Amino acid sequence: MLKIDNLVCGYGRMQVLENVSLEIGAESVGLFGPNGAGKSTLISATMGMIKPWKGSIEFNGESLLGKETYQMARLGIALVPQERELFPGMSVEDNLMLGAAYIPHAQAKSEQQIEKVFTLFPILKERRKQYAGTMSGGQQRMVAIARALMSDPKLLILDEPSLGLQPSIVAEVFDVLKELKKTVSILVTEQNVRESLKAIDRGCVLENGKIVLEDSADGLKTNPYVLKSYLGL
Amino acid sequence: MAHSKKAIPWIIAGAVGVIGIFLWKPTVLVYGVQRAGLYASIALPMSLTSGILHIVNLAHGELLMVSAYITYTLALLLGLDPLLALIPTMLVMAIVGFILYELTIRKALKGPELNQLILTFGIGIALSQIITLIYTNQTRKLHLDYVSASMTIGETSFGIWDFTFVALSILMTIGIRMFLSRTKLGKAAVAVGQNPKGASIVGIDVQKTYAMVFTISVVLVGIAGSFFLTRQSLFPSVGSPFTMKSFSLIAMAGVGSISGVLYCSLALGIAEAIINGIPHMSGWSDIVFFLIIIITIAVRAKKTRKI
Numbered sequence: 001m002l003k004i005d006n007l008v009c010g011y012g013r014m015q016v017l018e019n020v021s022l023e024i025g026a027e028s029v030g031l032f033g034p035n036g037a038g039k040s041t042l043i044s045a046t047m048g049m050i051k052p053w054k055g056s057i058e059f060n061g062e063s064l065l066g067k068e069t070y071q072m073a074r075l076g077i078a079l080v081p082q083e084r085e086l087f088p089g090m091s092v093e094d095n096l097m098l099g100a101a102y103i104p105h106a107q108a109k110s111e112q113q114i115e116k117v118f119t120l121f122p123i124l125k126e127r128r129k130q131y132a133g134t135m136s137g138g139q140q141r142m143v144a145i146a147r148a149l150m151s152d153p154k155l156l157i158l159d160e161p162s163l164g165l166q167p168s169i170v171a172e173v174f175d176v177l178k179e180l181k182k183t184v185s186i187l188v189t190e191q192n193v194r195e196s197l198k199a200i201d202r203g204c205v206l207e208n209g210k211i212v213l214e215d216s217a218d219g220l221k222t223n224p225y226v227l228k229s230y231l232g233l
Numbered sequence: 234m235a236h237s238k239k240a241i242p243w244i245i246a247g248a249v250g251v252i253g254i255f256l257w258k259p260t261v262l263v264y265g266v267q268r269a270g271l272y273a274s275i276a277l278p279m280s281l282t283s284g285i286l287h288i289v290n291l292a293h294g295e296l297l298m299v300s301a302y303i304t305y306t307l308a309l310l311l312g313l314d315p316l317l318a319l320i321p322t323m324l325v326m327a328i329v330g331f332i333l334y335e336l337t338i339r340k341a342l343k344g345p346e347l348n349q350l351i352l353t354f355g356i357g358i359a360l361s362q363i364i365t366l367i368y369t370n371q372t373r374k375l376h377l378d379y380v381s382a383s384m385t386i387g388e389t390s391f392g393i394w395d396f397t398f399v400a401l402s403i404l405m406t407i408g409i410r411m412f413l414s415r416t417k418l419g420k421a422a423v424a425v426g427q428n429p430k431g432a433s434i435v436g437i438d439v440q441k442t443y444a445m446v447f448t449i450s451v452v453l454v455g456i457a458g459s460f461f462l463t464r465q466s467l468f469p470s471v472g473s474p475f476t477m478k479s480f481s482l483i484a485m486a487g488v489g490s491i492s493g494v495l496y497c498s499l500a501l502g503i504a505e506a507i508i509n510g511i512p513h514m515s516g517w518s519d520i521v522f523f524l525i526i527i528i529t530i531a532v533r534a535k536k537t538r539k540i
Contacts, residue, residue, distance in 0.1 A: 047434075073436035085431035087424050098424055101417070102436035147435065 001025055001185050002155055007055035009045045016041045018209040028181035030196050031189040033206035039189035043159050047072050047079055074103055078153035082160045084144040088133025092124055095132045095143055099150030106152040117146040120176055138169035158188040174199045193230040261510040263391045269502025270398030276479035276494050277405045278453035284489030285426035285446045288349045292357035293479055296451055298472030299360050300326050300458030308375060319459040323452050330451025334444045365469040374466040401460055409491050422446050481526040
């Protein structure tokens, strides 16, 4: 589905990613690594927010290079950004409906889609009239995930979904992801490896701009390097 | 709602004030409302750009002036009434707005705010100089019969043509609100105004939205310019005071508040008319205009600091 090949990318003159290759099929993939490893840069490049220096990114055989972010969204790639990027002065419901309104294949079924999303996050149904900007961080994260799902995506990308959330909500978010991976491909970057392992099929470890390790979720759980560096055992 | 409860004393104070002015000099009220209509119809398009593109367009008054000159030229060349020349003027202004956006504003949007200010300030100077080159500094005016229409109620008589500005400002407010709440482009514009990055993530073409909103705002100021011509004499610097006044109105109303512009124009228009109504005080009207704005902004800044 998504195929990133030998991607080299950075900001200004500073190179962040060194020949990163990553392929995602009909599965859920975790991308782990410390701050500054290049996780968010990889996502920004995929979404067309920064221009790659070298390499290629393809989505279902179509090159994404030179495309704008809104075109990625219309192709079926939905992003849940680290900073959530909601519309603070709009109600939850309006935020969600905007998730589908400008995606050609999702417009017509937005009513069914919102019902589906409300079953996943019942709290959002209760608060659908509340302004998104007045919600707590955890609820805003849920709105961001729900808004991404409204576009009926083929690939869902989440950038550090657990960042700044209390543990009980982190668990809830990953429970939802575990449910979602049955129907949609997922790429999730995380520092909370322990929680995310339950929602992924496969994981990669990105350090200093390079993928240093790639294994199945079960393989990562027993990998001595992951145990030591990411699970603190 | 707590908000509307707080407004009650203000509404009462406003009503008392209006009755007071009415008993003192009824024409002050008429001219105040007319002036408010003029200010609002010029400030509303600017409010749209500052609310959604988040730039202060310092060439706004000059765009008003340019559109008035375009209408003037069309009226002379084709012998059209300015209100008929309005339609081709809107077309020309749409082209002007789109080109301005694509060539200049688009590139400055990512830059620091100071660059945007300098850019639009420069555009304003360039526009007024171009008009000076073509039309010279000579004052120009169309003489229209219907403009001097007047009305007499009891013992007071007053011009009624300026009420068209009131109608124009109300129509613009309704139009802009309908555009933002009902149309697909308008809804996208609201989303882009609140969070451009979020808007691009949900599949909105942010650049196209910016271009369309800027163009629409230039067309709207073009409409105001055609009406402006019916009443005022034209000279190349006629628009520049309106940049300042529109900007101040928007700052007073709160950026992006469409109906706020209407209320603030009303308050300032009446305040100006009161000053003009006092003998030998008319020179003070601009001072009072800006003083009210300074006080409003200062009070609001103090309030927000407390929270």
